[in-house]
Amino acid sequence: MRLLEIGLFAVRGVTANKLRSTLTTLGILIGVASVILLLAVGNGASTAVQQSIAGLGTNILTISPQRGGGGNPSAASSSKPLTVADATALADRTEAPDVKSASPVSSTSATASIGGISYSVPQFVGTDPAYFETTNSAVATGNLFTDDDVAQGRKVVVLGATVATQLFPAADPVGNAVLVNNIPFTVIGVLATKGSSGSQDGDDLAVAPLTTVQNSLTGYGGLSQIVVQATSADALPAAQAQATTILNGRHRIGIGQTADYRMLSQEQLLTTRTATTDTFTVLLASVAAISLLVGGIGITNIMLVTVTERIREIGIRKAVGAPKSTILGQFLVEATMLSLFGGALGVAVGVIGSQFTIAGIKPVIVPSSVLLAFAVSALIGLFFGSYPAGRAASLRPIEALRHE
Amino acid sequence: MSDPVIEVRELRKTYGSGDTAVHALRGLNLTVERGEYLAIMGASGSGKSTLLNILGCLDVPTSGSYLLDGIDTAEFDESRLSLLRNRKIGFVFQSFNLIPRTTALANVELPLVYAGVRRAERRRRANAALELVGLLDRAHHAPNELSGGQQQRVAIARALVTSPAMVLADEPTGNLDTGSSREVLGILDRLNAIGRTVVLITHEDEVAAHASRTIRVVDGQVAGVLV
Ligand SMILES: Nc1ncnc2c1ncn2[C@@H]1O[C@H](COP(=O)(O)OP(=O)(O)OP(=O)(O)O)[C@@H](O)[C@H]1O
Ligand SMILES: [Mg+2]
Numbered sequence: 001m002r003l004l005e006i007g008l009f010a011v012r013g014v015t016a017n018k019l020r021s022t023l024t025t026l027g028i029l030i031g032v033a034s035v036i037l038l039l040a041v042g043n044g045a046s047t048a049v050q051q052s053i054a055g056l057g058t059n060i061l062t063i064s065p066q067r068g069g070g071g072n073p074s075a076a077s078s079s080k081p082l083t084v085a086d087a088t089a090l091a092d093r094t095e096a097p098d099v100k101s102a103s104p105v106s107s108t109s110a111t112a113s114i115g116g117i118s119y120s121v122p123q124f125v126g127t128d129p130a131y132f133e134t135t136n137s138a139v140a141t142g143n144l145f146t147d148d149d150v151a152q153g154r155k156v157v158v159l160g161a162t163v164a165t166q167l168f169p170a171a172d173p174v175g176n177a178v179l180v181n182n183i184p185f186t187v188i189g190v191l192a193t194k195g196s197s198g199s200q201d202g203d204d205l206a207v208a209p210l211t212t213v214q215n216s217l218t219g220y221g222g223l224s225q226i227v228v229q230a231t232s233a234d235a236l237p238a239a240q241a242q243a244t245t246i247l248n249g250r251h252r253i254g255i256g257q258t259a260d261y262r263m264l265s266q267e268q269l270l271t272t273r274t275a276t277t278d279t280f281t282v283l284l285a286s287v288a289a290i291s292l293l294v295g296g297i298g299i300t301n302i303m304l305v306t307v308t309e310r311i312r313e314i315g316i317r318k319a320v321g322a323p324k325s326t327i328l329g330q331f332l333v334e335a336t337m338l339s340l341f342g343g344a345l346g347v348a349v350g351v352i353g354s355q356f357t358i359a360g361i362k363p364v365i366v367p368s369s370v371l372l373a374f375a376v377s378a379l380i381g382l383f384f385g386s387y388p389a390g391r392a393a394s395l396r397p398i399e400a401l402r403h404e
Numbered sequence: 405m406s407d408p409v410i411e412v413r414e415l416r417k418t419y420g421s422g423d424t425a426v427h428a429l430r431g432l433n434l435t436v437e438r439g440e441y442l443a444i445m446g447a448s449g450s451g452k453s454t455l456l457n458i459l460g461c462l463d464v465p466t467s468g469s470y471l472l473d474g475i476d477t478a479e480f481d482e483s484r485l486s487l488l489r490n491r492k493i494g495f496v497f498q499s500f501n502l503i504p505r506t507t508a509l510a511n512v513e514l515p516l517v518y519a520g521v522r523r524a525e526r527r528r529r530a531n532a533a534l535e536l537v538g539l540l541d542r543a544h545h546a547p548n549e550l551s552g553g554q555q556q557r558v559a560i561a562r563a564l565v566t567s568p569a570m571v572l573a574d575e576p577t578g579n580l581d582t583g584s585s586r587e588v589l590g591i592l593d594r595l596n597a598i599g600r601t602v603v604l605i606t607h608e609d610e611v612a613a614h615a616s617r618t619i620r621v622v623d624g625q626v627a628g629v630l631v
Contacts, residue, residue, distance in 0.1 A: 005517055009517075012506070012510075016505040016506070017505070312501075313503055313504070315501075316501050316502070316503055317503075317514070317518075318486065318489070319460075319462055319489060319495055319497075319501070320489065320490065320495075320514050320515040320518065320562065321486050321487065321488075321489040321490020321491070321515055321518045321519070321566075322486060322490075322518045323482075323483050323486045323487075323518070324482060324483075324486070326518065396462065396463055396464065397462040397463075397489070398457050398462040398463040399463075401462075401497075401501060
């Protein structure tokens with residue numbers, strides 16, 4: 001008997017009961033797709049964190065105001081805002097020898113427009129030139145602003161890459177004027193792309209001199225942040241201690257009192273975030289493992305039912321003279337078709353599904369998960385589709401025929 | 405001149421073991437000549453089906469020998485047995501045993517597929533067999549679209565399509581009315597007339613009357629030769 005005939009029998013076996021075959025395929029599909037997708041989401045989350053680790057310096061301290069703290073523990077209102085004077089004090093060479101620079105930051109969201117185009121910038125940052133070095137921001141075209149620009153309060157702005165392409169889809173932004181909340185600013189430079197860190201787009205910002213931003217947009221209230229750069233990564237703990245001493249002195253925070261500011265090194269920030277996404281990835285991986293297991297049991301189940309249901313058919317085939325190998329071949333081909341078809345569809349669904357952003361996370365496919373999910377499902381399908389059939393084919397025809 | 409197709413010596417078949425053992429055949433002896441038309445009768449549970457299943461190589465005896473064309477079937481391995489079932493034996497079951505959701509034609513073609521007959525030749529011979537049982541117009545119907553009598557005739561067409569030397573039928577008319585019975589018996593008569601050995605089991609004397617010889621099985625043994 002030729003292979004073609006075995007193949008034809010298998011095709012007929014698969015198409016004879018379409019519902020059963022569809023369910024088998026569906027079971028395998030869901031098993032494979034969910035494993036690929038779940039692992040891709042987990043991987044996407046940790047990839048995002050890794051990227052943000054790479055994008056940030058390890059010698060940075062971020063100080064932000066904290067409500068509820070203050071010199072007088074009974075009164076929350078005693079919190080003092082962060083001021084430019086605080087920033088200047090932190091940069092003091094003698095008081096804080098390990099601090100290289102301290103940039104005051106006052107940021108707000110603002111609407112920038114030019115001609116008919118209007119774009120809402122989520123982060124319009126007012127700061128000093130040291131900020132660029134501290135945050136690893138390089139200029140792509142044009143120039144960054146200078147200390148002189150800050151002193152004079154010039155209305156100049158450096159655009160992040162995203163903002164630049166939104167406002168100037170075709171033209172070179174440098175030298176053009178944009179209206180920020182209806183106040184004209186001159187674009188003097190565009191920053192190089194940094195990419196997104198986590199769910200945040202690191203290029204979706206505009207940077208202008210602190211004085212200008214305070215003057216025209218945020219007012220002279222408290223700062224949003226002070227970004228401190230230590231002289232080196234090793235000097236960070238020393239810088240942190242010096243900064244704490246200075247700020248506690250200036251804000252009159254006694255020993256044992258809650259500070260009215262929060263100081264975090266980027267490392268501390270990242271450790272927490274990495275830990276969170278690690279937990280997340282482990283969680284997703286275990287869900288994926290469970291789906292693979294459940295999917296596998298489902299495949300096993302449906303294959304066993306399929307074969308058991310057809311033991312009489314196997315008996316009939318044996319009674320008219322089918323050799324064991326031929327029957328085995330037929331069921332092997334049937335199981336292969338269902339498993340490979342279901343597996344391939346599952347891979348397709350998993351891969352297509354991973355192209356979409358899920359819960360703010362861009363999934364990144366783990367190549368080995370595709371292989372693992374496909375191989376496990378296909379092998380389970382193959383084994384449980386053909387092993388019981390082979391066992392039935394070893395029975396004497398009359399035993400198979402009497403099977404209930 | 406004696407030219408036995410089937411020679412059965414001291415055949416025993418025991419189902420189960422110990423206290424619950426059922427001795428279906430207890431040292432049965434039987435010889436069937438080539439071209440003979442044999443009817444097997446006997447009470448229910450006397451071991452007729454057990455015997456016929458062994459003769460059809462669908463089951464194996466517990467002890468004793470079964471010589472088919474002079475060769476002991478105990479010597480045959482699994483692949484040789486399937487070849488025998490395919491080429492030499494046509495088996496008709498009391499309960500039809502057609503493959504569901506498969507057309508009458510495909511069911512009849514089945515033994516030819518396993519015999520390695522080419523597609524066109526297969527079609528031709530399956531159609532001829534269906535014509536012989538008068539079901540050519542039902543060739544493309546699935547078993548569940550056929551009456552009991554028609555299903556039995558499809559099963560007979562399947563049994564004779566490979567031109568086997570012997571046709572074994574277990575109560576082929578057991579489920580059929582008189583009209584269908586007559587048609588089925590007519591087909592078996594014609595097969596025997598062209599030289600095929602036919603062995604059938606029946607409970608009815610009218611059916612047994614078609615045979616050239618009738619044996620009676622009592623408690624797993626041949627009790628005596630009837631007319
Ligand atoms: N698979 C089996 N397991 C156990 N006992 C069996 C099995 N098959 C048959 N038997 C027993 O063997 C004995 C003979 O059975 P068999 O089917 O050969 O009877 P029979 O002569 O064909 O009867 P009937 O005329 O009712 O078809 C019975 O007692 C039956 O119960
Ligand atoms: Mg019987």
